Amino acid sequence: xxxxxxxxxRIVAYFSMEIALENxxxxxxxxxGVLAGDTIRAAADLxxxxxxxxxxxxRGYFTQRLAEDGSQTEEPVEWRVExxxxxxxxxxxxxxxxxxxDLRCWRYTVKGVRGFEVPVYFLDADLPSNAVSDRNLTGTxxxxxxxxxxxxxxxxxxxxxxxxxxxxxxDLTRYHMNEGHAALLSLELLAEEAxxxxxxxxxxxxxxxxRGKCVFTTHTPVPAGHDxxxxxxxxxxxxKQTEFLDLKDASAADFxxxxxxxxxxxxxIQEAARGGATLNLTQLxxxxxxxxxxxxxxxxxxxxxxxxxxxxxxxxxGVHAGTWTSPAFQxxxxxxxxxxxxxxxxxxxxxxxxxxxxxxxHLIAKHELFEExxxxxxxxFDGEVFTIGFARRATGYKRADLILADLDRLRQIxxxxxxFQIIYAGKAHPNDGGGKDIIRxxxxxxxxxxxxxxxxxxxxxxxxxxxxxxxxxxxxxxxPQFPLEASGTSGMKxxxxxxxxxxxxxxxxxxxxxxxxxxxxxxxxxRVASVGVATDNAAEAESLYSKLEGVILPxxxxxxxxxxxxxxxxxxxxxxxxNTQRMVQQYITDAYLH
Ligand SMILES: *Cc1c(COP(=O)(O)O)cnc(C)c1O
Numbered sequence: 001x002x003x004x005x006x007x008x009x010r011i012v013a014y015f016s017m018e019i020a021l022e023n024x025x026x027x028x029x030x031x032x033g034v035l036a037g038d039t040i041r042a043a044a045d046l047x048x049x050x051x052x053x054x055x056x057x058x059r060g061y062f063t064q065r066l067a068e069d070g071s072q073t074e075e076p077v078e079w080r081v082e083x084x085x086x087x088x089x090x091x092x093x094x095x096x097x098x099x100x101x102d103l104r105c106w107r108y109t110v111k112g113v114r115g116f117e118v119p120v121y122f123l124d125a126d127l128p129s130n131a132v133s134d135r136n137l138t139g140t141x142x143x144x145x146x147x148x149x150x151x152x153x154x155x156x157x158x159x160x161x162x163x164x165x166x167x168x169x170x171d172l173t174r175y176h177m178n179e180g181h182a183a184l185l186s187l188e189l190l191a192e193e194a195x196x197x198x199x200x201x202x203x204x205x206x207x208x209x210x211r212g213k214c215v216f217t218t219h220t221p222v223p224a225g226h227d228x229x230x231x232x233x234x235x236x237x238x239x240k241q242t243e244f245l246d247l248k249d250a251s252a253a254d255f256x257x258x259x260x261x262x263x264x265x266x267x268x269i270q271e272a273a274r275g276g277a278t279l280n281l282t283q284l285x286x287x288x289x290x291x292x293x294x295x296x297x298x299x300x301x302x303x304x305x306x307x308x309x310x311x312x313x314x315x316x317x318g319v320h321a322g323t324w325t326s327p328a329f330q331x332x333x334x335x336x337x338x339x340x341x342x343x344x345x346x347x348x349x350x351x352x353x354x355x356x357x358x359x360x361x362h363l364i365a366k367h368e369l370f371e372e373x374x375x376x377x378x379x380x381f382d383g384e385v386f387t388i389g390f391a392r393r394a395t396g397y398k399r400a401d402l403i404l405a406d407l408d409r410l411r412q413i414x415x416x417x418x419x420f421q422i423i424y425a426g427k428a429h430p431n432d433g434g435g436k437d438i439i440r441x442x443x444x445x446x447x448x449x450x451x452x453x454x455x456x457x458x459x460x461x462x463x464x465x466x467x468x469x470x471x472x473x474x475x476x477x478x479x480p481q482f483p484l485e486a487s488g489t490s491g492m493k494x495x496x497x498x499x500x501x502x503x504x505x506x507x508x509x510x511x512x513x514x515x516x517x518x519x520x521x522x523x524x525x526x527r528v529a530s531v532g533v534a535t536d537n538a539a540e541a542e543s544l545y546s547k548l549e550g551v552i553l554p555x556x557x558x559x560x561x562x563x564x565x566x567x568x569x570x571x572x573x574x575x576x577x578x579n580t581q582r583m584v585q586q587y588i589t590d591a592y593l594h
Contacts, residue, residue, distance in 0.1 A: 009049055009171045010049045010050060010051045010169050010171060010172060011049045011050075011171060011172060011173045011174060011592070012043075012048065012049065012050040012051070012172070012173070012174045012175075012176060012592050013050070013051050013052070013053060013160075013164060013169065013172045013174070013175045013176065014036070014039065014040065014043075014050055014051070014052040014053070014176045014178060015052075015053045015054075015156065015157070015160055015175065015176065015177055015178060015182035015185055016032070016033070016036040016052065016053075016054050016178035016179070016181075016182065017032070017033075017054065017055065017141070017152075017153075017156060017178075017179065017181035017182065018032055018033030018036060018054065018141055019033055019036040019037050019040065019052060019054045019120060020033040020034045020036065020037035020463055021037050021040075021108055021110065021120065022084060022463070023462055023463045023464045024079060024084070025079065025084050025108075026057060026059075026060025026061055026077040026079060026141070027054065027056075027057060027060070027122065027141075028061065028141070029061040029141055029142055029393075029427075029429075030392075030393045030427075031219075031392070031393070031488075031489060032178070032179060032219055034319075034463070034466070034489065035178075035219075035295075035317055035489060035580075036052070036054075036178055037320075038318070038319050038320035038323065038324075038489075038580040039178075039580050039583070039584060040052050040110050040118050040120060041110055041112070041320040041322070041323060041580065042318075042320055042579070042580035042581045042583065042584040043110075043112075043118050043584055044110045044111060044112030044113075044116050044117060044118040045112040045113045045114070045116075045322075045341075045342065045581060046112070046581065046584055046585065046588075047112065047114060047116040048118075048584060048588065048592075050118050051118065051119050051120075051121070051164065051169055051172075052118065052119070052120040052121070053120075053121050053123065053156070053160040053163070053164065053182075054120065054121070054122055054123070054156070055122060055123050055124075055138050055141075055152060055155060055156050056081065056085075056105075056106060056122040056123060056124040056126075056138045057138060057139065057140055057141045058079075058081065058126060058138065058139055059076040059077060059139050059140045059143075060076065060077030060079065060140070060141065061077070061140070061141045061142065061427075062074035062075060062076065062077065062140075062427070062430065063075045063076070063077050063460055064427045064459050064460045064461070065459065065460075066439065066443075066457065066459045068443075069440060069443055069444075070439045070440040070441075070442060070443030070444070070457065071436070071439075071440060072427070072428055072436050072439055074430050076140070081106060081124075084108065085106035085107060085108050085122060086106060086107045086108075086109075087104065087105075087106050087107075088104065088105050088106065088107055088121070088167065090104070090105060090163060090166040090167045091103065091104055091166060092159055092162035092163040092165070092166045093159075093162070094154055094155060094158050094159045094162070095238065096134060096137075096151055096154060096237055097236065097237060097239060098239060098240070099130075099131055099134060101125055101130055101134045101137070101155070101159075102125070102127045102129045102130055103123050103124065103125055103127075103155065103159045103162075103163060104123075104124050104127060105121040105122060105123050105124060105163050105167075106121070106122045106124060107119050107120065107121055107122075108120045108122065113322065113341050113342050114342070121160075121163060121164075121167070122138075123138060123155055123156065123159050123160060123163060124138050125137040125138045125155060126138060126139075137151055137152055137155055138152075138155065142429065143430075146229060146233075147229075147233055147236070149227070149229075150227075150229050150233050150234075150237060151237060153181055153182070153183075153184050153227070153281070154184055154237060156181060156182055156184070156185075157182050157183060157184030157185035157186075157187065157188065158184055158185065158187060158188045158245070160182070160185055161175075161185050161188040161189060161192075162188065172213075173213060173592075174213060174214070174215055174591070174592050175189065175213055175214050175215070176214075176215040176216075176217070176587075176591070176592075177214065177215065177216045177217070177285050177289070178217055178219075179217065179218065179219050179225075180216075180218070180226060180227050180281035180282040180284070180285050181227060181281070182285075183216075183227075183281040183282075183284045183285040183288075184281070184284075185214075186210055186214055186284065186285070186288040186289075187245060187255070187256075187259075188245065189210045189213060189214070190202050190206050190207065190210050190245075190259065190288075191245035191247055193205075193206035193209050193210060194206055194247060200247055201247060201250060202247070202250075202255070202258070202259070204262055204263055204264050207259065207262050207264040207265075207287075207288065208264055210288055211264065211287075211288050211289060211290050212290050213290070214285070214288050214289040214290060215289055215290065215291045215292075215587075215591045215592070216285040216286060216288075216289035216291070216292045216293075217292075217293050217294075217295065217315075218282060218285075218286075218292065218293070218294055218295075218303055218312070219295055219486055219487075220484070220486045221299065221302045221303065221306060221483060221484055221486060222397065222484055226280065226281070226282045227280070227281040227282070228278050228279065228280045228281070229278070229279045229281075230277065230278065230279070231253050231256070231257075231276060231277055231278060231279050232253070233279065234252040234253045234256060234279055235251065235252060235253050237252065238251070238252035253276075256279060256284070257273060257276055259284070259287065259288070260272075260273030260283060260284065260287060261273050261274065262287075264287075265287040266286065266287060266307075266309040266310050267309050268307065268308060268309035268310070269283045269286060269287050269307075269309065269310070282307075283307075286307055286310045290591075290594075291313065291590065291591040291594060292310060292311065292312045292313065293312065293313045293314055293315045293590075293591070294312055294313075294314045294486070295314070295315070295316065295317045295486050295487040295507075296314060296316045296317065296486065296487040296507045296508045296510065296511065297314045297316060297510065297511060298483060298506065298507065298510050299314060299483070299485075299486045299487060299507065300312055300313060300314025301314075302483045313590065315583060315586045315587060315590065315591075316487065316508055316511060316578065316583065317487040317488075317489050317492070317508060317578070317580075317583060318489075318492060318577075318578050318579040318580040318581070318582055318583035319489050319492045319493050319496065319578065319579055319580060320579065320580050320581075321340065321341070321344045321347070321496055321575065321579045321580075321581065322341050323467075324467060324470065324471075324492075324493040324496050324497075325471075325496045325497060326361070326364075326365040326368070326467065326468075326471035326472070326497050327364075328360075328361040328362075328364035328365050328368075329361045329365070329471070329496070329497050329498070331361070332353065332357055332358070332361045333347070333350075336349070336352070336353055336357075337349045337350070337353075343581075344575075344576060344579045344581040344582065345576050345577075345582070346576070347496075347571055347572060347575045347576035348572050348573075348576045349572070350498075350568050350571035350572040350575065350576070351568055351569070351572045353568060353571075355561065355564045355565075355568070358498055358564060358567055358568060359560075359564060361498075362497070362498055362499075362567065363383070365468075365471040365472045365497060366383055366387070366472045366473070366474075367383060367472075368468055368471075368472055369423070369468045369469060369471070369472025369473065370383060370472070372458070372465065372468050372472075373423065373456055373458065376458050376459065377456055377458070379454075379456055381421060381423075381454065381456070382419075382421070385419045385420060385421050385454075386418060386419065386420040386421070386474050386475070386552075386553060386556050386557070387420070387421050387422075387423060387472075387473045387474050387475070388403075388420060388421070388422045388423070388473060388474070388475045388476075388477050388502075389422075389423050389469045389470065389472070389473030389475070389476050389477065389494070389499075390403075390422065390423070390424050390425075390426075390476075390477045390478075390479075391423075391424065391425035391426055391458075391461055391465070391466060391469045391470070391490060392426050392461075392478075392488075392490060393426055393427060393428070393429070393435070394426040394427065394428040394432070394435040394436070394438050394439050395428065395429070395432055395434065395435040395438075396432075396434045396435065396438070396481075397480055397481040397484040397485075398479070398480050398481075398485075399438075399479045399480065399481060399537070400424065400426065400438050400439075400442060400479070401438050401441045401442055401445070402479040402537065402540065402541055402544065403422070403477065403479065403541070403544060404441065404442065404445040405537065405538065405541035406541065406545070407445060407448055407449055409545055410449065410452070410453050410545075411449070411452045411453065413545060413548055413549045413553070414452055414453050415452075416549065417548070417549045417550075417553035417554060417557075418553040418554070418556070418557040420453060420548070420553065421453065421454040421455065421456075422453065422454075422455045422456075422477075423455075423456055423458065423469060423473060424442055424455065424456065424457040424458065425457065425458040425459070425460075425461040425465055425466075425469060426439070426461050427460070427461055439457065442455065442457055443457065466490065466493065467493070470490055470493035470494045470497060470499065471493070471494070471496075471497035471499065473494070473499060474499065474556060475499065475500060475501070475502055475519075475552065476490065476491050476494035476499050476500070476501045476502070476503075476519075477501075477502050477503070477544075478490075478491055478501060478502075478503035478504060478509065479503070479504055479522065479540070479544070480504055480506050480507065481504075481535050482504055482505070482506045482526055482535060483506055483526075484506070485504070485506040485507035485509075486507055487507045487508045488503075488506075488507040488508055488509070489508070489578075491503060491508065491509060491512070492508065492512075492574065492575075492578040492579070494570070495512070495518070495570040495571065495574035495575045495578060496571060496574075496575040496579070497571075498567035498568065498570050498571050499567070499570065500518060500519035500520070500566050500567065500570045501513070501518070501519040501520075501570075502519060502520045502521075502522060502544065502547060502548070502552065503519070503520075503521065503522060504521070504522045504523060504540065505521050505522075505523065505524070505525040505526065508578060509521070510525065512573075512574045512577075512578060514569075514573065516551075516566070517566065517569050517573070518566065518569050518570050518573050518574055519566065519570065520547050520551060520552060521543075521547075522540055522543045522544045522547065523539065523540045523543045
């Protein structure tokens, strides 16, 4: 045992390509990583014996720079691993092409509210014994080509299981794959079963056993979010039969086909695998998991449509309440609802908070955000003015510019119903040209609207900025194209801070929305649509405008006490529920102990 934390018996291993733990640690790109970090924090709070595994990214995701016209450029992140993480003496290795790739890991310890610790291990291939190209495998997150990604996933999945063994974790009963990136862990578990039985090949009974240990959470209906590789990549990574998982009789591709076409696998997946040219990691994870879930109820339905033969449940995402509540609201809750950190459900009591204290806490959060705006842009935003927030990854389906569809209409609304301003943030993936266009479009609209509707775009969206924006605005806007949102979590952060949402009825908002009580909808609620069905952008923009003009701005400026009532209901109804404490409790009862 290399450290105190390792010596505790652990039952759940949580695998994620990205985990967001600290602002200055570039170990995440966005929502998936933020959710992973919040999950681990809640596990520590609940004293759940969990251990987490991810990859170390020495160059991180990227730092975002924006030119005058909104053009994005990316710079590597500078950070010193030793400042944040503790190196472990344990070593493991995987085989890639003809080479042995040695791995070490670095530990970060997450401490819960009662002092319970959950270790997070970051795998690192940057060792002198490795070839230069292999040392770079733990270099950038979502960088490089698709083959590089597969090699990273070999390190995460296969290397991850091996490093856990080297660290002495032998009591694990569940392996949770947070998205398909980690699916290759199931292959190492299969090989372990075969080796233990003294066999050099896998059998159906191994598949049954491994399936009993794996849990899979799928996070998006967007096709690009599901890893697929040409099957020949597997042969490239594992050219020699004997190098693949130490099983003697199978090439990697044959092995994979045998798993996917096994009697134990779901009929639809068997069929898909018969073609055999593509390695689909979502299908692998679906086949080898005892419990599969989507991340909101609607997303569960969409996922069942995508994979009709597989039983898919839903556990709606949450956020870590202690992390995403602004300092001013933390003080307020500590004073009136002292148990809220250990027991997030008690935030129901927010209905009893003195309204004037809620308003003062909100004004402090708003002031903090406007300070950040001033620091980043030199602009002085007016604290009296109604402020709309929109921050998330810039990509087509999230439609950050839907509210900018008709600038004349916006000018008119500001004149008739009351002034408002918009604060934006968000990175586009370096290869997402459409996402980069959206940022430029926002900059154009900002220029055109000038003082009529002040707009600011804050660069380099990260955890700190996320906290400030979600807590410091008066309204959280979300305009995804149904049904692609899956869950969304930033609106949950807003809710904890008494900030209501105006959103398309997709993802978590289908469950969190009560019209005029916790916020407002854009458009109508829909039945689950198949992915790819066209949306009426103009009609949705019109719905957004009419709610803003006819309902929300009048309420904010003329009926402040009713607006405050909505703020309190956001905390009491949504903050008390859409948190990772409730979410992890559901994973425990439905997936980990089941
Ligand atoms: C919360 C958060 C996200 C995820 O927000 P969504 O609403 O799910 O898109 C992404 N990035 C950062 C920095 C965040 O804080």
